[in-house]
Amino acid sequence: MSIYNPPEGWLQAPKGPERLWIGLALIWCIVMSLAMPYWHFYGKQNASGESYRVSAVDYGTRVRQFVEANTVGEASGIPIVEIPPGGDGYLLARMWSFYPVIKMKMGQTYRLHISSMDLQHGFSLQPLNMNFQVLPGYDHVLTITPTSTGVFPIICNEFCGIGHHMMTGRIIVE
Amino acid sequence: MASAVESLPILGNHPTDQVRACDTTTLPVCLTAQKFIKLHAVAAVVFLLIGGIAALTLGLTRWPAVHLLDAQWYYRLLTLHGLNMLIFWILNFEIAVLYFASTVLLNTRLASKSAAWVGLVMMTVGAIMVDAAIFGGKSDVLMTSYVPLKASPWFYLGIILVAVGTLVGVINYFATIYIAKRDQTYKGSVPLVVFGATAAAIIAVVTLLHGAVVMIPTLLWSMGIIENIDPAWYRITWWGLGHMSQQVNVCAMVSIWYLLGTLTVGSKPLNQAVCRGAFVLYILFINVASAHHLLVDPGTGSVWKIWNTSYAMYLAVLASMIHGFTVPASIEVAMRKKGFNRGLFGWLANAPWSNPGFSGFFLSLVIFGFGGGITGVTLGTQQINIMAHNTLRIPGHFHVTVVGGTTLAFMAITYYIVPLIFQKDFYAKALCRIQPYLFGGGITLMALGMSFAGSYGVPRRHWDIEFTGGLFATGFDAGAHVMLGIMGVGAVIAFLGLLLYCLLVVAAVFFGRPVEGKPMEAWNEEPRGQIDAEEVDEHKTPGTLVIVFVFLTAFAVYYFANWMWLSDLWEVR
Ligand code: HEM
Ligand SMILES: [Cu+2]
Numbered sequence: 132m133s134i135y136n137p138p139e140g141w142l143q144a145p146k147g148p149e150r151l152w153i154g155l156a157l158i159w160c161i162v163m164s165l166a167m168p169y170w171h172f173y174g175k176q177n178a179s180g181e182s183y184r185v186s187a188v189d190y191g192t193r194v195r196q197f198v199e200a201n202t203v204g205e206a207s208g209i210p211i212v213e214i215p216p217g218g219d220g221y222l223l224a225r226m227w228s229f230y231p232v233i234k235m236k237m238g239q240t241y242r243l244h245i246s247s248m249d250l251q252h253g254f255s256l257q258p259l260n261m262n263f264q265v266l267p268g269y270d271h272v273l274t275i276t277p278t279s280t281g282v283f284p285i286i287c288n289e290f291c292g293i294g295h296h297m298m299t300g301r302i303i304v305e
Numbered sequence: 306m307a308s309a310v311e312s313l314p315i316l317g318n319h320p321t322d323q324v325r326a327c328d329t330t331t332l333p334v335c336l337t338a339q340k341f342i343k344l345h346a347v348a349a350v351v352f353l354l355i356g357g358i359a360a361l362t363l364g365l366t367r368w369p370a371v372h373l374l375d376a377q378w379y380y381r382l383l384t385l386h387g388l389n390m391l392i393f394w395i396l397n398f399e400i401a402v403l404y405f406a407s408t409v410l411l412n413t414r415l416a417s418k419s420a421a422w423v424g425l426v427m428m429t430v431g432a433i434m435v436d437a438a439i440f441g442g443k444s445d446v447l448m449t450s451y452v453p454l455k456a457s458p459w460f461y462l463g464i465i466l467v468a469v470g471t472l473v474g475v476i477n478y479f480a481t482i483y484i485a486k487r488d489q490t491y492k493g494s495v496p497l498v499v500f501g502a503t504a505a506a507i508i509a510v511v512t513l514l515h516g517a518v519v520m521i522p523t524l525l526w527s528m529g530i531i532e533n534i535d536p537a538w539y540r541i542t543w544w545g546l547g548h549m550s551q552q553v554n555v556c557a558m559v560s561i562w563y564l565l566g567t568l569t570v571g572s573k574p575l576n577q578a579v580c581r582g583a584f585v586l587y588i589l590f591i592n593v594a595s596a597h598h599l600l601v602d603p604g605t606g607s608v609w610k611i612w613n614t615s616y617a618m619y620l621a622v623l624a625s626m627i628h629g630f631t632v633p634a635s636i637e638v639a640m641r642k643k644g645f646n647r648g649l650f651g652w653l654a655n656a657p658w659s660n661p662g663f664s665g666f667f668l669s670l671v672i673f674g675f676g677g678g679i680t681g682v683t684l685g686t687q688q689i690n691i692m693a694h695n696t697l698r699i700p701g702h703f704h705v706t707v708v709g710g711t712t713l714a715f716m717a718i719t720y721y722i723v724p725l726i727f728q729k730d731f732y733a734k735a736l737c738r739i740q741p742y743l744f745g746g747g748i749t750l751m752a753l754g755m756s757f758a759g760s761y762g763v764p765r766r767h768w769d770i771e772f773t774g775g776l777f778a779t780g781f782d783a784g785a786h787v788m789l790g791i792m793g794v795g796a797v798i799a800f801l802g803l804l805l806y807c808l809l810v811v812a813a814v815f816f817g818r819p820v821e822g823k824p825m826e827a828w829n830e831e832p833r834g835q836i837d838a839e840e841v842d843e844h845k846t847p848g849t850l851v852i853v854f855v856f857l858t859a860f861a862v863y864y865f866a867n868w869m870w871l872s873d874l875w876e877v878r
Contacts, residue, residue, distance in 0.1 A: 133567045141577040142577075143576060148846050149631065149844070156627065156630075157623055159626075159857065163619055168611060171607055174872070176691060176871050176874050176877055177877065178601040178691055179606060180604065180605050207777060251453075253764070255762065256875075259874055260761070262694040262695055263691070264602040266540075266602070269536075274877065276875060278876060284777060284779040293380070295766075297773070297775040297776075300777065
């Protein structure tokens with residue numbers, strides 16, 4: 132009984148089905164553990180967390196330079212900025228918008244930087260449902276290759292105050 | 306009553322007028338401990354009700370067709386719900402469980418009455434402080450209070466008080482075990498339930514220390530004494546509190562599974578060494594840095610994330626899978642011994658399903674394993690988390706662990722605590738019998754709705770999925786709306802189950818008929834099988850084997866399906 136002191140000699144190896152199950156469960160745990168390093172090397176979707184410390188002021192400057200050099204249009208009063216293939220793009224998150232609209236080409240690889248000017252935010256790319264955390268003070272770099280074309284909404288999925296639900300952005304892929 | 310005490314096998318260390326013998330189990334009950342078990346249990350139910358009322362409004366807000374609250378009240382009540390449920394309800398109940406396990410099962414008095422008062426008062430004052438700060442309106446920061454979101458200092462101070470108060474209770478638990486050992490009130494090793502509770506208590510200490518490390522600087526920061534708190538540091542340390550405390554809940558829940566197995570069908574652990582070993586795995590392999598909340602964060606790299614996700618081998622998951630076998634297997638053996646030895650599942654079909662202690666416990670086991678376990682390990686896989694982080698898949702997962710699992714197990718044990726510790730009789734026993742089904746069913750439905758809506762990308766903690774007022778028109782597939790409707794219906798059913806529980810408990814505790822001096826009226830007739838108790842091989846549990854194989858298959862299918870979906874996404878490094 133689980134509420135009484137166990138009889139003497141309770142320390143025994145498992146037998147029968149119990150032993151079978153422990154063995155199977157252990158194998159399954161090992162399989163799941165190995166899946167992650169496997170995918171790290173051979174899979175195409177990883178969150179490596181590449182990031183650098185950055186102050187809000189410095190990051191703002193980089194975003195401004197990026198926008199000035201690469202603007203190709205405008206949507207809802209926000210510049211559309213095309214990242215040069217293989218180049219660095221800067222996305223700024225703040226209460227309650229993503230700035231600017233990012234344009235990319237399918238099949239090209241980009242370094243997309245994301246940081247926040249104020250609170251923590253979430254970068255959630257729809258309808259793909261790819262999600263990354265955005266922190267103030269950290270430049271989070273995603274080395275990203277779009278594999279489909281279209282207009283992709285970005286929504287914020289970390290609570291950032293009363294206007295959180297209005298915080299949206301765009302990525303355009305051609 | 307005194308005579309009953311004298312007839313006990315060992316007298317323990319109780320002062321003579323401070324103990325009674327349980328009229329049902331003959332176990333000795335320390336009257337001081339009994340008082341604090343009652344007080345913490347009552348406090349727990351009050352916080353559950355507060356959190357539950359908030360839950361109903363949240364469910365009705367996230368259901369787009371209803372969209373009940375405005376944005377400010379949604380976030381305010383979400384903050385209230387998270388804290389009252391996850392912290393105040395759960396911790397108060399756990400302290401009650403710890404006081405019970407140490408004193409009653411080890412036949413000892415509670416180590417310190419004054420420490421118990423200090424712990425209780427700190428927890429209660431802290432909780433009231435937090436709730437007042439939330440309703441005061443300057444603390445809409447959600448349970449996690451991620452910096453630099455700033456709440457009023459009272460909010461953080463309240464949380465610190467609750468954490469330290471809990472720590473006092475946990476230390477009182479260890480002190481009680483110590484005096485039991487010193488006074489030799491028990492022989493040999495401690496019972497399994499005490500072993501499990503001790504695992505919970507050990508993890509709780511580590512957890513609560515993380516809480517102090519993160520909350521004290523944050524309090525000073527909110528008062529303007531400290532300039533800056535690093536958000537990445539905050540997240541790592543906060544989740545040292547937030548995630549590890551879930552391992553405390555798992556330990557407490559599993560201990561209650563074993564306890565209820567014994568109380569309802571007289572089961573006994575098949576192999577004590579295996580069960581205890583699994584508890585030790587929990588202590589050794591909890592995720593120290595709680596990595597799986599930071600899997601898509603900046604600030605930590607792949608190696609750190611992958612290592613901390615599995616500690617190389619997922620041994621804490623192994624522990625849960627072991628309990629997931631030994632708990633039903635012990636029920637199977639016990640029921641077969643009672644004569645239900647026919648077929649694969651005769652033992653299960655004839656189990657006392659009308660006993661809320663049994664149904665609540667078994668539903669908790671199934672919901673936790675099939676729902677919470679499978680989703681938790683999958684969503685917490687480093688790369689798969691890209692598709693899950695901060696979507697509704699996450700609350701979809703934890704409402705079948707800490708709610709459908711832990712909370713339901715706590716509800717189930719209440720059907721024994723009230724008659725045995727409060728010595729009061731329940732009213733409306735028929736309603737008691739359906740309560741676990743109502744709550745378990747509702748929560749499962751809600752969690753399914755949340756999980757599927759989350760798969761469409763619907764975020765958690767989000768007031769308006771139409772994004773009204775946003776710069777860019779954005780929205781979700783019609784399928785997501787259907788799922789949110791299912792979530793809403795589940796939330797209403799679960800709320801009814803929760804409300805029923807609170808009403809039944811309050812009615813019994815405050816207005817129930819006292820049942821002192823006689824054995825508890827059993828919830829069900831003693832199950833008697835067709836065959837007379839013949840020799841049952843304790844190592845033959847074919848029914849349980851089938852259940853766990855189905856479980857493993859479901860697990861593997863869900864796990865690999867998620868890898869497949871992941872491979873369809875854009876490439877990212
Ligand atoms: C009737 C029962 C319950 C219902 C209907 C319910 C419903 C909900 C809903 C709708 C949300 C909001 C999800 C979102 O919009 O992001 C939520 C969040 C949450 N619930 Fe529950 N819940 C219930 C019971 C519980 C219990 C018993 C616990 C803990 C023991 C709990 C813990 C939480 C936590 C930790 C959150 C997240 C808060 C946050 O995001 O800050 N819930 N619940
Ligand atoms: Cu935001």
